[in-house]
Amino acid sequence: MSNVLLTDLHVSYIQSLDNHQDDLAYHLTSHLRLNGVYWGLTALCVMNRQDALPRDDMIEFVMSCWDHEAGGFGAHPEHDAHILPTLSAIQILAIQNALDRLDVERVTKYILSLQNPSGSFSGDFFGETDTRFTYCAVSALSLIGKLGLLDVEKTVAHIRKCRNFDGGFGSSPGAESHAGQVFVCCAALAIMDRLDEVNYDMLAWWLAERQLPNGGLNGRPEKLEDVCYSFWVLSALSILNKLPWIDSDMLISFILSAQDPEGGGIADRPGDMVDVFHTVFGVAGLSLLGYPQLRDLDPVYCMPADVIERLGLRKGWKALDRKTK
Amino acid sequence: MASMLAQHGVKRARQSPEALKAQKDKETAKLQEYLVLTDDIFTKKKSSDWSRPAFDLTTRLLNMNAELYTVWNYRRNILTNGIFPASTPEEINGMLSEDLDMTMVFLRKRPKVYWIWNHRRWCLEHVPDGPVDDTNGWRQAYWLKELSVIGKMLDADSRNFLAWDYRRYVLASMPNPPPEANELAYTTQKIESNFSNFSAWHQRSKIYTRLWADQLDHQTTKDEEFELVKQAMYVDPNDQSAWIYHRWLIGPGDEKVVLDREISVIQELLTVEPDSKWCLESLVHYKLLLVNKHGEKLTSDRQQLLDDCRRMLRKLKGIDPQRARRYDELESKCTASS
Ligand SMILES: [Zn+2]
Numbered sequence: 001m002s003n004v005l006l007t008d009l010h011v012s013y014i015q016s017l018d019n020h021q022d023d024l025a026y027h028l029t030s031h032l033r034l035n036g037v038y039w040g041l042t043a044l045c046v047m048n049r050q051d052a053l054p055r056d057d058m059i060e061f062v063m064s065c066w067d068h069e070a071g072g073f074g075a076h077p078e079h080d081a082h083i084l085p086t087l088s089a090i091q092i093l094a095i096q097n098a099l100d101r102l103d104v105e106r107v108t109k110y111i112l113s114l115q116n117p118s119g120s121f122s123g124d125f126f127g128e129t130d131t132r133f134t135y136c137a138v139s140a141l142s143l144i145g146k147l148g149l150l151d152v153e154k155t156v157a158h159i160r161k162c163r164n165f166d167g168g169f170g171s172s173p174g175a176e177s178h179a180g181q182v183f184v185c186c187a188a189l190a191i192m193d194r195l196d197e198v199n200y201d202m203l204a205w206w207l208a209e210r211q212l213p214n215g216g217l218n219g220r221p222e223k224l225e226d227v228c229y230s231f232w233v234l235s236a237l238s239i240l241n242k243l244p245w246i247d248s249d250m251l252i253s254f255i256l257s258a259q260d261p262e263g264g265g266i267a268d269r270p271g272d273m274v275d276v277f278h279t280v281f282g283v284a285g286l287s288l289l290g291y292p293q294l295r296d297l298d299p300v301y302c303m304p305a306d307v308i309e310r311l312g313l314r315k316g317w318k319a320l321d322r323k324t325k
Numbered sequence: 326m327a328s329m330l331a332q333h334g335v336k337r338a339r340q341s342p343e344a345l346k347a348q349k350d351k352e353t354a355k356l357q358e359y360l361v362l363t364d365d366i367f368t369k370k371k372s373s374d375w376s377r378p379a380f381d382l383t384t385r386l387l388n389m390n391a392e393l394y395t396v397w398n399y400r401r402n403i404l405t406n407g408i409f410p411a412s413t414p415e416e417i418n419g420m421l422s423e424d425l426d427m428t429m430v431f432l433r434k435r436p437k438v439y440w441i442w443n444h445r446r447w448c449l450e451h452v453p454d455g456p457v458d459d460t461n462g463w464r465q466a467y468w469l470k471e472l473s474v475i476g477k478m479l480d481a482d483s484r485n486f487l488a489w490d491y492r493r494y495v496l497a498s499m500p501n502p503p504p505e506a507n508e509l510a511y512t513t514q515k516i517e518s519n520f521s522n523f524s525a526w527h528q529r530s531k532i533y534t535r536l537w538a539d540q541l542d543h544q545t546t547k548d549e550e551f552e553l554v555k556q557a558m559y560v561d562p563n564d565q566s567a568w569i570y571h572r573w574l575i576g577p578g579d580e581k582v583v584l585d586r587e588i589s590v591i592q593e594l595l596t597v598e599p600d601s602k603w604c605l606e607s608l609v610h611y612k613l614l615l616v617n618k619h620g621e622k623l624t625s626d627r628q629q630l631l632d633d634c635r636r637m638l639r640k641l642k643g644i645d646p647q648r649a650r651r652y653d654e655l656e657s658k659c660t661a662s663s
Contacts, residue, residue: 022349024356027363029330031392036330078367079395126398128443165530165573174493176486176527208648209565215647221523221565223484226333247647260337268333277331 002261003253005286005294010279011049013264014040017276030076034065036276038088041095043280045304046287048295050095059098062089070125071106082124083114087136094143095307108146111137115151119158120172130171131162135184139301142191142313156194159185167202179210179219183232186239187300190315200240207237208245215250216269226268227258227278230285235299238288238317248289248320255282290320355389362386370399375407384427391431394440401447414453418463421448425467429474436478442487446494461500468499483515489524493531505532513553520557523566530573550574551583555590562594562601571607578614581622587611602645605637609655616662631663 017040020026029036037058044052064077065085072081073089086107093099114122114137121133134155141147161173162185168177169185182203189195210217210233216225217233230251237243257270258278265274266282287297296305300315308314329335340348366386369379383400386393409417428445435441449471455462472495478488496502509532515525533550537543551574557567571587578584588611595604612630620627638656642649 022356024352024359025329027356027359028390028392031390031394032330039330074395078371080398082394124394124398126401126443126447128439128446164527166527166569171486171490174531175490176524178486205651206569208651211647213647220484220486221569222521242651244650245648250647262339267337271337273329273332273335273337275329275331 002259003256005047005256005283005291006259006261006264007047007049009261009264010259010266010283011044011047011052011264013260013274014044014276014279015052031079033076034062034073034085034088034092035075037061038091039276039280041092042297042303043276043283045095046280046283046295046297048293055096058092059096059101062092063101065089066103071103071110073107080124081110083111083121083133083136083140084123086111087140090140090143091301091303094311095303099144102144104144104146108141108144108149111140112149115155119151119154119156121155131159131169131181131188132171132184134159135188138188138191143301143311145311147191150192152192152194156189156192156197159189160197163197163199166206167199167204168206176220177206179207179217179229179232179236182207183235186236190239190300190317191313193315195239198240204237204240204242204245207233207240208242211246211251215247215252215254217246217251224269225254227255227266227285228268228281230255231281231288231299231302234285234288235302238299238319239315241316241318243288243318243320252286252289252291255285258282288319290323292323292325294322296322359386359389362389366396366399370395373406375403377408379403380408387427387431391435391441392438397440397444401444404451414455417451417453418455421452424448432478436482436485437487439487442491445491449498465500468495471495472499472503479515483519483522484524486524489528493528505536508532509536516553516557520560521564521566523569526566526570530570547574551587551590558591558594558603562598562603565603568603568607572610575611575614578611578618581615581619584611584615584619588615600644602641605641605644609634609637609641613655613659628663631659634659 017036041050041053041058044050062073065073065075065079067074067081070081072083072086074080074082075085090102093102114124114133116122116129120129121137122129123133138147138150138155141150159169162169162171162175164170164177166177168182170176170178171181186198189197209221210219210229212218212225214225216227217229218225219229219232234243237245255266258267258272259265260267260274263274265276266279267274268278283294284297284302287294288299296319297303298305298308298314299317299319301308301313362382362385366379366382369382380400380403383396383403386396387400404420408420412420425445425448428441431438431441449467452464452467454460455464475488475492475495478485479492482488496508509529512525512529512532515522554567554571554574557564558571575584575587588608591604591608595601595608598604612634615623616627616630623630635656638652638659641652
């Protein structure tokens with residue numbers, strides 16, 4: 001157990017992720033490959049080590065996931081286009097300042113084609129809907145400067161239908177509030193400048209009650225803590241400007257205690273196997289909590305704050321001040 | 326499994342180099358099979374091969390990895406473009422039924438994989454019309470079976486939110502849905518076996534929102550609901566599920582009688598549990614509602630209520646220091662209104 005961020009170990013852990021091509025497990029996760037690249041890159045950015053993965057290879061890999069037929073990105077070369085890897089691809093290209101590689105017209109058309117008459121978004125042509133996909137669409141369109149083509153009223157109307165009495169949001173109308181879904185709905189509303197749809201007092205209360213006595217955050221009432229909720233809950237709290245409503249020192253200690261002090265990486269809970277998903281959301285949480293020497297993270301886009309500022313997309317969120325030590 | 330991208334609850338274990346090598350050797354054959362199969366399927370997919378052998382290959386690959394969404398997509402395309410057009414409704418029905426069985430086996434091992442749930446939905450939505458005299462017959466039978474399947478999944482994990490989502494979807498899709506009273510009884514049963522099942526409380530809020538919108542007089546059922554929550558609060562005052570639900574029942578606090586009654590219920594619990602965070606927190610919220618909503622009906626005790634809130638908030642800061650800043654903000658609001 002460590003009480004400081006083991007940056008060097010995490011960097012080498014992320015660099016090693018692609019060295020497992022003779023592991024079955026490596027191939028069993030191909031459906032998340034592009035998402036994984038985005039998670040690794042963002043984690044490196046937050047730790048100020050963006051160059052630890054070669055830029056050109058990464059951009060070429062992203063472009064190799066393009067699905068010509070659909071006009072979107074799959075998670076891996078030859079995989080079908082889906083809105084989740086499409087957002088990851090756009091996020092990676094934006095961070096690498098390579099959005100000029102994108103066929104903006106086609107991808108815009110693809111994303112808009114996934115909106116249903118009810119205002120919800122499907123993940124792909126087979127039609128599963130989820131507020132996660134609404135966020136993907138809104139975030140991706142704004143990153144490529146095409147948000148103006150979205151029917152905002154219709155999109156907001158659907159998010160409103162997914163809002164619950166506790167102030168939180170679910171994956172679809174009627175679904176229980178969940179911190180991940182609260183993040184995607186709040187962030188999508190923030191991007192569309194429609195935070196007036198949020199019941200601030202109720203939601204900020206619900207979010208603050210996610211912190212457990214051990215400092216970690218859970219995603220729903222009476223559930224266990226998990227490092228990935230650090231980002232989802234914190235992101236929503238920073239959008240509502242209520243980050244001080246939880247104990248940041250205790251949460252920092254909890255995230256640090258979930259590091260693997262030998263092999264690097266962060267796990268869902270202390271003593272568990274690490275993965276790049278919990279590593280990025282762990283360091284993203286630490287950045288929002290003002291942990292020293294980290295790069296500022298934009299909680300709305302989950303990307304480096306300076307990238308979002310360069311694109312002129314900064315919203316009115318507030319993270320904790322960066323500590324000096 | 327150092328190369329998993331996202332996983333939950335797997336204990337970290339350091340394997341010796343020998344053990345790692347032994348595991349890798351064991352995996353080599355399986356990895357080889359997986360790679361050859363994947364390659365084969367993606368080649369067939371590219372050439373729009375919609376044949377039965379291609380379909381059978383997807384079964385084999387999905388058995389090795391049920392998260393390959395592209396292969397699920399391909400499987401559905403084979404069915405709709407290749408197999409269904411050449412089949413009778415009975416045959417289509419039979420194939421869908423096999424796919425439903427297959428996804429059930431997968432879900433028992435991986436209950437949180439979205440792609441498996443999606444395929445199940447797709448199958449149910451493609452059940453053909455049944456025999457002439459009963460066109461909805463097959464469909465209704467499937468949906469009824471779904472309801473019992475999902476009941477078993479929720480028995481195994483009563484908070485699995487994908488299973489709850491799916492339950493709502495099933496109820497909304499049935500040609501002849503059961504009356505809402507059944508669903509209410511289901512949530513009662515779930516709550517009585519575990520008061521901290523917030524998923525069931527949530528489901529209840531949705532049902533009552535619909536029922537109460539249609540009923541002019543719902544005072545009796547609402548009072549019974551307050552009684553149920555009271556039981557839950559008394560069984561475990563530290564469990565937030567009941568308190569959050571209670572706040573929904575009170576809502577904007579338009580009825581002063583109800584507000585007064587509930588405040589005294591909680592006040593009574595507080596005498597037994599003087600350090601209960603949730604008692605104090607709720608009393609502050611409800612007393613502030615009294616001041617803000619019914620201020621004109623309060624004469625002399627308005628100031629006393631606000632003082633009371635400030636005192637409780639200071640106590641809360643000691644009991645629940647993690648959220649001290651929130652209590653500070655509420656306290657300054659009290660000061661501003663006095
Ligand atoms: Zn997690």
